[in-house]
Amino acid sequence: MTTLHLRELARRALHERRPDPGGDVEIERVVIDVRLGERVELVTLSVRGDRLVVLATDGTASTSPAAHAALSWLAADLPRTSLVPEARERSTRSGDMTVVAPLDVAIADLATAIVRTGTNAGEAPAILDALARIGAASSSLEVARWVGRLRNALAARDEIAVARLLDGAGTLEAKDEPERVVDHLWVELGRELLDGLTPFAIERRHLLDPSSGEVLAEERLRDQAASNGPCPRVVNAGLATRSAHGRVRIVQYAVAELDVDMRARIDALASPSLADAFDRAEKRGLRSAAVEPVSLVRLGALAGGKVVDGAGEAIPLARHEDAPAVTALAAALASGAPEWLFGRWCLAGDTASIVPLSCSVSGRIVRLR
Amino acid sequence: MTSRDALIERLAAGAGTGDAQLRGTLEAHDDDRALAAALLRQIATEPVRLAPADPEPARPSGGPPTADASFLSRLGAGGREIGNVDDVDTLFGVLEGGSLAQRRAAALRIEQRIESGELAPEDLERVEAALTAPRDPDVAWEVLRARGALPGAAGRDVRTERDAFDVLVARLRDQVRAFWEEDRPHEPLSDLGAEDLSTLALHMRELPDAVVAHVAAVLEGSDGVSDLAARTRLASMLRSAADPRLVPALASLATDRSAELARDALRALGRIDDPRVRSVLVRALERSADPTLRALAAGALGLGGDARGLGLLREMIDNGDRQGQRAAVEGIVEIATMEDVERLTRLLAKPDLGLVTHAVRALGRIGDGRAVAPLRERANRSTPPALAEEIEVALRSITAQMELRGEGAPPADAPMPKASIVRPTDRVGVWTRLLASLDVMLGRLWAFLGSPDRALGRFESAAARRPAWALPHAAIAFTQVRRGRPAPALAAFRRALSSDRTYIETQSRVVRMLARTFLRRAEEMERSGRRDVALGLLEEVVALDLRRVEEPVRFEIARRAERLRAEVAT
Numbered sequence: 001m002t003t004l005h006l007r008e009l010a011r012r013a014l015h016e017r018r019p020d021p022g023g024d025v026e027i028e029r030v031v032i033d034v035r036l037g038e039r040v041e042l043v044t045l046s047v048r049g050d051r052l053v054v055l056a057t058d059g060t061a062s063t064s065p066a067a068h069a070a071l072s073w074l075a076a077d078l079p080r081t082s083l084v085p086e087a088r089e090r091s092t093r094s095g096d097m098t099v100v101a102p103l104d105v106a107i108a109d110l111a112t113a114i115v116r117t118g119t120n121a122g123e124a125p126a127i128l129d130a131l132a133r134i135g136a137a138s139s140s141l142e143v144a145r146w147v148g149r150l151r152n153a154l155a156a157r158d159e160i161a162v163a164r165l166l167d168g169a170g171t172l173e174a175k176d177e178p179e180r181v182v183d184h185l186w187v188e189l190g191r192e193l194l195d196g197l198t199p200f201a202i203e204r205r206h207l208l209d210p211s212s213g214e215v216l217a218e219e220r221l222r223d224q225a226a227s228n229g230p231c232p233r234v235v236n237a238g239l240a241t242r243s244a245h246g247r248v249r250i251v252q253y254a255v256a257e258l259d260v261d262m263r264a265r266i267d268a269l270a271s272p273s274l275a276d277a278f279d280r281a282e283k284r285g286l287r288s289a290a291v292e293p294v295s296l297v298r299l300g301a302l303a304g305g306k307v308v309d310g311a312g313e314a315i316p317l318a319r320h321e322d323a324p325a326v327t328a329l330a331a332a333l334a335s336g337a338p339e340w341l342f343g344r345w346c347l348a349g350d351t352a353s354i355v356p357l358s359c360s361v362s363g364r365i366v367r368l369r
Numbered sequence: 370m371t372s373r374d375a376l377i378e379r380l381a382a383g384a385g386t387g388d389a390q391l392r393g394t395l396e397a398h399d400d401d402r403a404l405a406a407a408l409l410r411q412i413a414t415e416p417v418r419l420a421p422a423d424p425e426p427a428r429p430s431g432g433p434p435t436a437d438a439s440f441l442s443r444l445g446a447g448g449r450e451i452g453n454v455d456d457v458d459t460l461f462g463v464l465e466g467g468s469l470a471q472r473r474a475a476a477l478r479i480e481q482r483i484e485s486g487e488l489a490p491e492d493l494e495r496v497e498a499a500l501t502a503p504r505d506p507d508v509a510w511e512v513l514r515a516r517g518a519l520p521g522a523a524g525r526d527v528r529t530e531r532d533a534f535d536v537l538v539a540r541l542r543d544q545v546r547a548f549w550e551e552d553r554p555h556e557p558l559s560d561l562g563a564e565d566l567s568t569l570a571l572h573m574r575e576l577p578d579a580v581v582a583h584v585a586a587v588l589e590g591s592d593g594v595s596d597l598a599a600r601t602r603l604a605s606m607l608r609s610a611a612d613p614r615l616v617p618a619l620a621s622l623a624t625d626r627s628a629e630l631a632r633d634a635l636r637a638l639g640r641i642d643d644p645r646v647r648s649v650l651v652r653a654l655e656r657s658a659d660p661t662l663r664a665l666a667a668g669a670l671g672l673g674g675d676a677r678g679l680g681l682l683r684e685m686i687d688n689g690d691r692q693g694q695r696a697a698v699e700g701i702v703e704i705a706t707m708e709d710v711e712r713l714t715r716l717l718a719k720p721d722l723g724l725v726t727h728a729v730r731a732l733g734r735i736g737d738g739r740a741v742a743p744l745r746e747r748a749n750r751s752t753p754p755a756l757a758e759e760i761e762v763a764l765r766s767i768t769a770q771m772e773l774r775g776e777g778a779p780p781a782d783a784p785m786p787k788a789s790i791v792r793p794t795d796r797v798g799v800w801t802r803l804l805a806s807l808d809v810m811l812g813r814l815w816a817f818l819g820s821p822d823r824a825l826g827r828f829e830s831a832a833a834r835r836p837a838w839a840l841p842h843a844a845i846a847f848t849q850v851r852r853g854r855p856a857p858a859l860a861a862f863r864r865a866l867s868s869d870r871t872y873i874e875t876q877s878r879v880v881r882m883l884a885r886t887f888l889r890r891a892e893e894m895e896r897s898g899r900r901d902v903a904l905g906l907l908e909e910v911v912a913l914d915l916r917r918v919e920e921p922v923r924f925e926i927a928r929r930a931e932r933l934r935a936e937v938a939t
Contacts, residue, residue, distance in 0.1 A: 055385065057401060108402050115405035118383025159380045163412035191589075193621050199656075200624045203589075222626070228593035229549065230579075230586035255549045257579055278419055287417055306422060314422030327644035328613075351420035364578060367585075367617050368645075 030074065031126040034066040040105075040133075041066035042113060042126050045074060057112055103143065103173065106133040111166045119157050127154070135197045140173050141219045142245060142290055145202055148195030149289075156320070160349045168289030171245075178241035178249070185210055186248075187258065187266060188218075189342045190294070190357030191231040192369040196221070206294050206342070206357060207235065207248060210262065213269040215294040216248040229255040232358070232365050234262060245290040263363070270298040270340040273311040278352065281345045286352060293345045295354065299338035307333060307341070316353040318346050325368045329356040336362030376411050384408065441467055441773055451478050457492050459773070461499050466736055466769035469507055469672050469703060470642065476500075476511035483518040497523045504762055505730070506609040506924040507640055510571055513920065530919065534572055537565055538580070545583045548592075556594045558587060558603060563892045564885055566606050567925035573610035585618035588634075597627055604633035605932060609924070613643040620649045631657075632665055639669025647673060654678055660685065661696040668700025676704040686712060691721070695935065698727040705731045714743045723934050726759050733763025736770030755911040755927060797835055805834040809841055812848075821848050832864070839869035843879045850882060855890045859906075862886065870913070877917040884910055884918045888926055895933070904933040 029046035036058070043066050044055040054071065056064035110130035117124040123131075131147055138144075146165060153161035186207035193200040205218040205226070220226035227235060227250040238252035258266075271277035277295035278286075285291035298310035306314045307330060317326045329341070338361055343354035356368045376394070384391050384404070395407040441463065451474040454460055460482070463475040479496060482488055488496065500516045501523070517527040544557035558566065569576065573584075586592050587603055595603075604622060607615065615637070622634035635653055638646045646669075653666035654677070664685055667678020678700065685697035698716065705713065709731065716728040725747070732740040741764065748760045797805075812827030825848050831841035842865035849858035862883045865873050873879050887910040894903035907930035915923045 053385075108406070111409060112402050112405045115380060115384045115408055116401070118381055120381050121383060157381065159377045160412060160415065163377075163380060163409040167406075167409045167413035191617070193624070200621070203621070226591075228586070228591050230582035230591065232582065233549070257546065257549070274419070282417065287413075316420035316422045324645040324648050328616075331644065347417060348420065350415045350417055352417050353420040367582075367614070369617055 029125075031124065031129065032070040032073070033129060034069045036065060036069075040109070042109060042129070043067050043070035044116065044126060045070060055116055057109065103134065103137040104170075106130060106137050107166070107169045107172075110134060111169075114154075114162060114166065119154055119159050119162055123151070123154060131197075138173060141196065141202055141221070142247065143172050144196035144221075145194060145219075146172055146289055147197050148199075148201070149292075152195060156348070158349055161347055164287055164347070165289045168287070171288060171290050176244050178243040181237065181240040181242050181248070184237045184240060186216065186235045186237065187262060188229065188231050188233050188235060189266070189296070189365070190344070190369065191367070192344075192357060193222075205231065206344070208266065208269070208296065208342075210265045210269065213296065214246070215296070216242065216246045217294075218248050218250060226250070227253050227255075231367055232258055234258055245285075245288070258365070263360075266296070267298075267339060267360075270296045270310075272298050272309075274309040274313050274315050275311075277309075281352070286345055286347065294357070295343060295345065297341045297343070297354075299333065299341050299359070301338060302330070302333055305330065307338075315341065316351075317343075318348070318353040318355040320348055320353075321346055321355050322369065325356050328368050329359055332359055332361050332366040332368070336364070339363075373412065373415065376408060380408060380412060441471065441770065451475055452481075454478060455482065457482065457488065457496060461495075462769040462773045464499065464504075464508070464512075464769075466766045466773060468674060469640065470674070472508045473511045473642075476508055476515050480511070480515040480518045483515065493519065502765070506571075506920070506928070507611070509609065509920050509924065510574065510611070513571070534568055537568065538572075538576060541569070542577060542580055545580055548583075554594070556587060556592055556599070558584065559595065559599055563606075563888050563925050563929065564922050566603075567921035570606045570608075570610045571921045571924070573607065573612040573615070576612075578614070581612060581614045585615055588615070588618040589621055597630070601627070601629050601633065604630055604637065605928070606925070607637045608633065608928065609640055610637060611640050611642070613641055613645075616641060616643050616645050616649075620645065623649050623653050628659055628662065631659075631662055635662065635665040635669045639665075639672040642673075647675065650675075651677075654681075660689070660693050664693065664696035664700045666700075668696075668702065668704070671700065671702070671704030679704050679706075683709065683712065686716075692935075695721065695724050695727070698724055698731065702727060702731045702734055705735050707735060707737045710735060710737045710739050714740060717743055717747045722753070722756065723931050726756060726931070729756065729759045729763045733759075733766035736767050736774075738767065738771055741767055753908075753912050754914050755930075758914075758916070797837075801834050805831040805838060805841070808834065809844060812841070812844060816844075816848055816851075821852050824848050837868050839865040839872045842868060843873065843876075846886070847879075847882060850886055855886050855893075858886050859890060863909075866913075874914040875917070880913070880915065880917050881919060881922070883913075884915060884922050884926060888922060888929070891929065895929075900933055900937055904930065904937055907933065 026047075029044065032043045032045070034041050034043055039058070041056060041058040041064070043057075043064070046053045046055075054064075054067050056067040056070075058064045058066045110127065113124070113126040113130050117126060131151070134143065134147060146169065150162065150165045153165060187210055188205050189208050190206035192204055192206075194202045194204055196202040201221060203220050203222060203226070207216045207218060208214075209216065218226055229235065234256040235250060236254045236256065237250050238254070240248055240250045240253070242248045271280065274297055277297045281293035281295055284293040286293055297315065300308045300310055300312050302308070303312065303314070307317060308314050317329070319326050338359065340360045341354070341356060342358045343356045345352055346355050358365055358367050358369075360366070379388075379391060391408070392404060395404060395411065451460070451463060451471065454463070457479070460475050460479050463471050464479070465472075467475060479500070483493070483496065496515075497519055500512055500519070504512065513527060517524055517531065519527075541557055541561075544553075544560075547553050548555070548557055561569070573581065583592075584603070584607075587595050588600060590600060604619075607619075619634045619638050619641075622630045623638060625631050625634070631653075635650065638649060650666045650670045654663055654670065657663050657666065663678070664682055667682050670676075670678055682697045682701040682704075685693045686701065689697055698713070701709065701713075713728045713731050713735075717725055719725055729744065729747070732744060744760050744764055748757055752760070808827045808831035812824045812831065815821075815824035815827060825845060828841045828844045828848065831838070832845065835841070842861050846858040846861035846865060849855070849861060862873075865879075873883065887906050891903040891906040894900075894906065907926055910926055911930050915926070
């Protein structure tokens with residue numbers, strides 16, 4: 001029934017469209033979701049020369065029931081009954097064949113689809129479909145951010161980053177109960193919009209613990225509530241919860257400005273060198289799919305236009321992710337005495353660099369993102 | 370064993386199904402999911418290393434290369450080379466006819482020249498006249514700085530206003546701290562009147578970091594109090610603020626679901642000289658589904674010398690709907706070329722005042738002498754003073770550019786009309802005049818002694834004796850304003866205007882109070898949802914010669930009227 005429904009909807013949509021603009025059009029590949037009981041299998045049918053190449057997630061082309069169903073449907077040879085029992089249709093969304101799959105299954109489907117089609121193919125329909133199923137399977141911001149990172153890696157054709165994110169996806173959505181935190185002080189030193197299921201969907205606030213130097217993240221969707229306050233600010237949390245991977249939810253809190261003492265504490269917490277900050281970031285989970293570590297690095301005076309750490313080593317800055325912020329950082333540092341850089345680590349291939357979030361110059365904190 | 374690089378290549382190209390070689394390399398995985406997982410695991414286990422630090426690339430200056438070898442073009446779009454120009458007349462020309470960055474740089478260079486003490490007295494007089502001429506709000510802060518450096522009364526006025534601004538900032542600083550730290554229920558910016566907010570926006574670059582961070586928090590919706598209307602109001606006031614500290618907040622608004630917020634954010638971003646702005650605007654131009662947003666993004670890029678959206682804007686002007694056309698004309702102001710003169714001249718006959726105003730600005734920025742005659746013709750029709758002022762600014766810009774290009778000034782065969790009204794005859798006897806003057810004197814005395822009711826009685830008496838004398842009406846209005854009664858003050862101002870408009874327009878103190886009162890009343894009306902009434906009030910005051918009104922107030926009136934016109938029209 002669902003299959004027939006899709007055809008009917010397609011006919012209707014075609015009827016409502018403007019006339020064909022003309023030109024030579026050839027359909028070279030279709031990707032079809034086939035539901036077989038509880039499972040949803042992907043079948044890709046593509047034309048290579050005079051040959052039809054059939055790929056299915058449930059076995060080889062000759063033995064796959066999903067491939068058989070897809071071929072029957074494409075050849076308009078399907079019996080007028082669906083392979084899917086009536087009772088199962090309730091879990092499908094109206095208008096298409098997308099189903100809400102469990103997260104693990106959806107991620108595994110995505111990994112399979114990406115390995116099959118390759119990163120050079122960009123966001124192939126099978127990949128888009130699997131991403132949509134992941135979005136439907138989880139409302140977690142952690143998962144949404146992971147999707148955003150994966151899409152960016154695919155767009156950049158960064159195979160290593162894609163592999164790392166897919167390989168580490170099993171750590172997403174930790175099952176541990178959030179830890180309750182009472183009477184704790186944090187300093188927000190950075191705030192940025194990040195890609196999630198859609199571009200710029202997530203606002204992340206980076207909160208530095210002035211007692212330990214650890215940096216946590218408070219996140220929200222653009223239309224969701226979170227703690228209020230400007231950036232930078234001191235957050236005196238009466239009650240908060242902290243989940244795995246350093247996410248925090250602030251429930252009761254008071255906001256204050258950064259005073260001289262707090263600034264001195266922040267200065268003292270800065271890693272003396274980039275190597276030290278890198279080591280800490282690695283321990284924190286630099287390669288993790290769920291964590292994007294943030295570091296506070298002491299800066300030295302600009303050396304020939306280069307941003308250097310306290311030991312005089314040049315700091316690799318993530319121009320590939322936010323070149324304008326890197327330029328703004330250089331301009332800010334040139335305006336006074338550089339003190340520290342607060343930045344998020346990111347990986348391109350197997351190399352790490354820092355996306356600048358904020359910096360301190362001559363006692364002033366400059367927000368960069 | 371296949372090397373890791375080969376595996377990465379397989380991932381890039383796509384492994385497909387039944388790839389026996391890959392299965393052999395990654396052990397025997399019959400299941401495709403297991404094969405995929407094994408491949409990804411193999412690739413992902415590489416250790417991470419630090420990227421090499423790239424040298425800072427040279428920042429492009431002066432915009433794209435151009436074949437135009439004129440003086441303005443050689444100055445560069447960024448106007449950085451203007452620091453070498455000493456000639457005051459050249460600086461005036463750039464201030465009138467340059468790009469936004471050039472105009473700003475010219476004003477700051479004039480400030481330097483004044484402070485250096487090298488200008489002759491006659492040059493200082495010319496500088497003073499040039500700096501007090503009406504011009505666009507985008508260079509108002511720089512011009513104000515230059516005026517503040519002037520010796521004598523001109524500079525003193527600015528410095529006096531500066532003292533009031535310092536008081537305002539100190540008060541706001543305390544209120545912001547109290548709002549966050551003492552959990553006050555009222556967001557301090559929402560308590561400010563339009564005039565104070567406009568002043569803050571004009572001087573945004575001088576505000577303390579804590580106040581700017583608070584403004585950013587309100588814009589981002591992180592203050593917990595401000596609704597969408599309050600955020601939109603604030604964003605619209607920051608159009609000419611030009612403060613790079615607001616870039617992160619404005620950039621986040623540029624992708625906001627509210628198109629209104631996004632529009633104002635794009636307008637404000639285009640006027641900020643900061644490397645982070647361009648990528649935000651390019652993204653909005655290329656990815657936004659809303660044609661109005663794309664037009665504004667194209668215009669905002671144009672303010673920075675990037676004309677990539679010119680084709681889109683021309684298309685929208687020629688074929689767009691009313692709203693799209695309006696946005697496109699607003700957008701094309703800084704990037705229109707001589708090719709656009711006819712296209713824009715045609716718009717001068719349109720009834721939409723907002724559209725015509727932007728077309729006038731664009732023609733001024735192009736600097737083509739062919740636009741002089743149509744502009745003068747438009748000015749000779751029944752033209753509201755605000756538009757007449759825009760035309761005056763545009764004509765000055767054209768003249769300046771033609772002179773800088775060595776083409777000489779356009780012929781002055783069509784003189785500019787005066788916007789003022791002929792003064793009505795005041796035919797009363799000498800005795801009546803004396804009695805009326807006595808009433809006014811006594812009224813002022815009562816007002817000084819703190820008895821407004823008695824003062825009002827005397828002023829009313831004077832007005833009754835000499836209805837065509839504007840002064841007692843203005844005095845009544847002043848007294849009512851001081852008593853906190855703007856409604857009767859408006860009526861008195863209107864009587865004063867109908868008695869002697871020229872007098873009111875030429876008395877700085879009176880016209881300033883009038884403008885402020887109308888603006889505040891319009892703000893109240895708008896807040897209570899009566900936008901038509903608010904627009905009517907602003908249209909009334911826009912119809913006056915406001916050259917003597919403080920710039921923040923004048924700009925705010927024009928900006929608010931423009932916004933309301935657009936809102937009411939839709």
